[in-house]
Amino acid sequence: MNKTVWMYIFSGGFVLSAALLGLFVSSVSFPLTAVLDVLAEKMFGSDIFGHEGSSNIEVIIWEIRFPRVLLALFVGASLSIAGASFQGLLRNPLADPYTIGVSSGAALGAVAVLYFQISIAFLGSYTLPVVAILGGFITMMIVFIITRLSSRDLNIETIILAGIIISAFIGAVISLIIALSDREDMRQILYWLMGNIGMRGWSHVQLIVPFFIVGVILLLSRTHDLNAFALGEESAGHLGVNVQGGKVLILVGASLLTGASVAVSGSIGFVGLVIPHFVRLITGPDHKHVLPLSMLTGGGFLVLADLISRAIIAPKELPIGVITALIGAPIFAVLLVRERMRKG
Amino acid sequence: MIETNGLAGGYQKEDILTDINLIIEEGDFFALIGPNGSGKTTLLRLMTGALEPSRGSIYVAGKPIQTYSSRKKAKMMAVLAQNSHVEFDFSVEEIVMLGRYPHQKGLIKHISPRDKEVVSEVMKQTEVYHYRDKPFKWLSGGEKQRVLLAKALAQEPRILFLDEPTNHLDVKHTVDMLQHLKEHQKNRQMTIVAILHDLNTAALFADKFAALHQGRLVKKGDLSVLKNEALLQKVYGVDIKHHSHPTLAKPQMLVAPEKMEEPNLRTLEGEVEQNEQYIHIAFPRPLRVLSNAVSGGGLQWHSHFCNFHVPKNYDCQDPAADVLRWLEDANIPAGDTLGMMTAVKLADQAFVRETIMDTPVFTVVTAGVGNAVDITENHPAEEEWQVGTINIMVFLDSHLTDGAFVNAVQSATEAKTKALADMQVADPATKTIATGTSTDSIAIAATQQGESTPYAGSGTRVGKAIGQSVYRAVTEAIENYRQRTDK
Numbered sequence: 001m002n003k004t005v006w007m008y009i010f011s012g013g014f015v016l017s018a019a020l021l022g023l024f025v026s027s028v029s030f031p032l033t034a035v036l037d038v039l040a041e042k043m044f045g046s047d048i049f050g051h052e053g054s055s056n057i058e059v060i061i062w063e064i065r066f067p068r069v070l071l072a073l074f075v076g077a078s079l080s081i082a083g084a085s086f087q088g089l090l091r092n093p094l095a096d097p098y099t100i101g102v103s104s105g106a107a108l109g110a111v112a113v114l115y116f117q118i119s120i121a122f123l124g125s126y127t128l129p130v131v132a133i134l135g136g137f138i139t140m141m142i143v144f145i146i147t148r149l150s151s152r153d154l155n156i157e158t159i160i161l162a163g164i165i166i167s168a169f170i171g172a173v174i175s176l177i178i179a180l181s182d183r184e185d186m187r188q189i190l191y192w193l194m195g196n197i198g199m200r201g202w203s204h205v206q207l208i209v210p211f212f213i214v215g216v217i218l219l220l221s222r223t224h225d226l227n228a229f230a231l232g233e234e235s236a237g238h239l240g241v242n243v244q245g246g247k248v249l250i251l252v253g254a255s256l257l258t259g260a261s262v263a264v265s266g267s268i269g270f271v272g273l274v275i276p277h278f279v280r281l282i283t284g285p286d287h288k289h290v291l292p293l294s295m296l297t298g299g300g301f302l303v304l305a306d307l308i309s310r311a312i313i314a315p316k317e318l319p320i321g322v323i324t325a326l327i328g329a330p331i332f333a334v335l336l337v338r339e340r341m342r343k344g
Numbered sequence: 345m346i347e348t349n350g351l352a353g354g355y356q357k358e359d360i361l362t363d364i365n366l367i368i369e370e371g372d373f374f375a376l377i378g379p380n381g382s383g384k385t386t387l388l389r390l391m392t393g394a395l396e397p398s399r400g401s402i403y404v405a406g407k408p409i410q411t412y413s414s415r416k417k418a419k420m421m422a423v424l425a426q427n428s429h430v431e432f433d434f435s436v437e438e439i440v441m442l443g444r445y446p447h448q449k450g451l452i453k454h455i456s457p458r459d460k461e462v463v464s465e466v467m468k469q470t471e472v473y474h475y476r477d478k479p480f481k482w483l484s485g486g487e488k489q490r491v492l493l494a495k496a497l498a499q500e501p502r503i504l505f506l507d508e509p510t511n512h513l514d515v516k517h518t519v520d521m522l523q524h525l526k527e528h529q530k531n532r533q534m535t536i537v538a539i540l541h542d543l544n545t546a547a548l549f550a551d552k553f554a555a556l557h558q559g560r561l562v563k564k565g566d567l568s569v570l571k572n573e574a575l576l577q578k579v580y581g582v583d584i585k586h587h588s589h590p591t592l593a594k595p596q597m598l599v600a601p602e603k604m605e606e607p608n609l610r611t612l613e614g615e616v617e618q619n620e621q622y623i624h625i626a627f628p629r630p631l632r633v634l635s636n637a638v639s640g641g642g643l644q645w646h647s648h649f650c651n652f653h654v655p656k657n658y659d660c661q662d663p664a665a666d667v668l669r670w671l672e673d674a675n676i677p678a679g680d681t682l683g684m685m686t687a688v689k690l691a692d693q694a695f696v697r698e699t700i701m702d703t704p705v706f707t708v709v710t711a712g713v714g715n716a717v718d719i720t721e722n723h724p725a726e727e728e729w730q731v732g733t734i735n736i737m738v739f740l741d742s743h744l745t746d747g748a749f750v751n752a753v754q755s756a757t758e759a760k761t762k763a764l765a766d767m768q769v770a771d772p773a774t775k776t777i778a779t780g781t782s783t784d785s786i787a788i789a790a791t792q793q794g795e796s797t798p799y800a801g802s803g804t805r806v807g808k809a810i811g812q813s814v815y816r817a818v819t820e821a822i823e824n825y826r827q828r829t830d831k
Contacts, residue, residue: 224448227442230432235423238392238394238421239443239445240417240418240446241445280432284433284438285432286434
């Protein structure tokens with residue numbers, strides 16, 4: 001068996017064990033079998049280990065921990081596959097929802113919805129993710145327009161620069177909104193901004209799932225195009241890729257995933273940057289594997305990060321974005337240096 | 345295969361190309377030539393559909409290019425573009441496999457055994473097979489170029505577009521690549537359209553040419569396009585001369601920049617050094633010379649002219665190598681020297697330096713008539729090469745065309761033969777008057793200053809100057825020889 005197959009087995013196992021660990025570890029601990037019983041009971045209607053289904057366990061596991069673990073999974077998976085796609089499309093290993101401004105745009109959209117209590121009638125509770133997605137998409141477009149105006153092609157450095165400029169601007173706007181709001185709102189928004197998936201419950205899982213499914217299908221169906229983009233858009237065109245169509249689908253898919261993630265959990269950095277990079281180190285750059293593997297690994301990673309965020313200063317919780325940045329930034333620095341040394 | 349009618353196009357609102365009418369036949373190796381910014385790449389991008397024309401039409405295999413789906417087009421044509429930046433660690437094989445994209449069906453794009461077969465075949469053809477697992481971005485420019493060619497060939501196209509394909513390649517790989525393309529062209533009737541900067545490479549490999557100048561097609565046709573010096577001068581803005589390839593029936597182009605020499609060196613100020621072994625005449629700068637000397641013969645430029653003395657029993661296995669060795673011993677630069685040899689005593693030499701009919705001429709002759717020959721008589725048997733020779737070097741302050749050099753040789757030979765007749769030099773075998781000796785050497789060297797003269801035959805002033813100078817010098821040298829040998 002080759003490395004890629006092992007990587008699939010490893011990632012699958014990683015996701016499962018991270019999820020179980022996330023369900024199991026907490027301030028109140030239950031036996032693992034009891035945890036599994038609750039899940040089996042809820043999902044298949046019968047338990048396995050014959051634990052008495054106490055309503056206490058049931059509420060904690062099913063109403064609090066399980067949606068939380070699922071949310072972390074979806075958000076981690078979304079950010080990672082979106083990051084991998086942005087990187088492939090822009091041929092830029094430093095592109096991710098964070099660096100090219102999608103996250104901050106989505107955050108602005110979400111903050112606006114929260115602060116101004118916007119609710120679009122026919123969208124109902126989906127107003128938040130939809131506006132966040134639109135915010136992210138519009139911001140990305142602005143970043144591309146700036147890049148296009150300042151350099152002929154979608155130059156790597158220029159995209160990152162434009163992303164940073166726009167992010168800084170949006171950050172200022174968000175700060176302005178926070179400054180104008182009263183104290184209670186401010187703390188809430190600030191906490192949310194740093195990335196948080198605690199106390200969300202099933203409602204937020206429901207918010208992300210439809211976008212997750214659509215986004216993932218869009219991206220996974222374009223892995224071959226992403227490979228063809230390796231030599232640039234024009235070259236991809238010569239290979240018979242529908243360049244404009246493919247590009248739009250990939251950008252839409254990645255924005256859907258990013259916007260929905262930001263809407264439910266705030267902006268969580270570094271996942272979309274580090275996870276695909278790590279996967280590529282092991283499997284190589286073929287997007288056919290990089291995308292699904294990033295999804296699995298990223299999901300598992302965020303579940304673990306969430307676990308740490310609530311375990312490290314228990315009973316208080318850290319924003320998960322703090323954990324991903326604390327872990328992600330040094331890892332990324334090491335990866336960059338290693339890459340340079342490997343090249344010699 | 346490709347036909348453009350009234351084609352115009354460019355970037356943004358500005359047209360770079362105007363009114364391009366071109367027909368490229370199936371199986372042609374078609375070269376686009378022209379200076380930087382003449383619109384070659386734009387034309388290529390229009391023909392590959394990467395750019396939309398602003399006016400006119402492009403037909404590929406009889407259908408307008410717009411009617412092709414991108415996949416259909418990719419099966420029909422492949423493009424080897426100039427830039428080749430790849431960010432991630434794609435291996436060589438993965439890059440080449442991208443070429444199979446248009447042949448793979450469905451969403452999953454399964455790699456078929458046929459795909460694998462084609463990919464490994466083209467990798468072997470382009471000599472990249474042995475590093476197929478290396479990351480593409482670690483390769484050298486030349487290696488990358490070959491990998492990209494492999495990718496283009498993996499598309500199995502009927503038309504291959506190349507933008508500066510030999511840009512990063514060394515001489516060997518340039519020749520290998522183009523020879524390889526040539527084979528594809530022949531064996532599979534592949535049409536090749538290439539932008540080639542190097543006119544000499546274009547001349548060697550392409551069949552048809554189109555010259556672009558300021559966005560217009562100024563000339564199309566076969567090799568005669570490249571032989572049109574006035575056209576190339578107009579297109580490139582520099583003087584370009586062509587001459588023929590030494591072994592192939594192809595022209596080769598040479599740039600002739602404005603005169604780089606100092607113009608005041610008009611005199612034949614050759615320094616003469618003479619001893620038992622050699623006569624060495626050195627000029628401060630090279631002269632254009634046509635000669636049949638053992639070393640440095642043909643039509644060349646030389647600053648040094650040597651005539652070596654060899655003994656009668658000289659073993660002439662490899663005279664050219666011997667001359668090179670003697671030059672080295674004498675500390676004379678071999679690459680810049682014309683070398684003759686003779687068994688005659690060098691002391692019998694004749695120097696004639698005068699200005700005849702306004703042409704300064706300097707003639708150096710060594711003559712021995714031991715094996716004088718009448719070329720018009722049959723000889724009993726082929727004789728071995730012998731040293732015993734009339735060696736003539738004529739230096740002219742004049743500007744001769746290549747044809748005039750041949751004239752000059754003719755003039756000098758006529759004068760030599762006349763001198764032999766007047767001196768009553770006889771062929772010992774036939775007892776008739778000799779026309780020369782069996783191993784005569786001649787060199788005509790000119791400063792190439794002033795207006796060039798196309799003729800130097802007996803009807804011209806230069807020709808007469810050569811004839812008179814050579815006649816006097818040969819006569820004097822034979823007299824010297826006879827005096828010493830007591831004849």
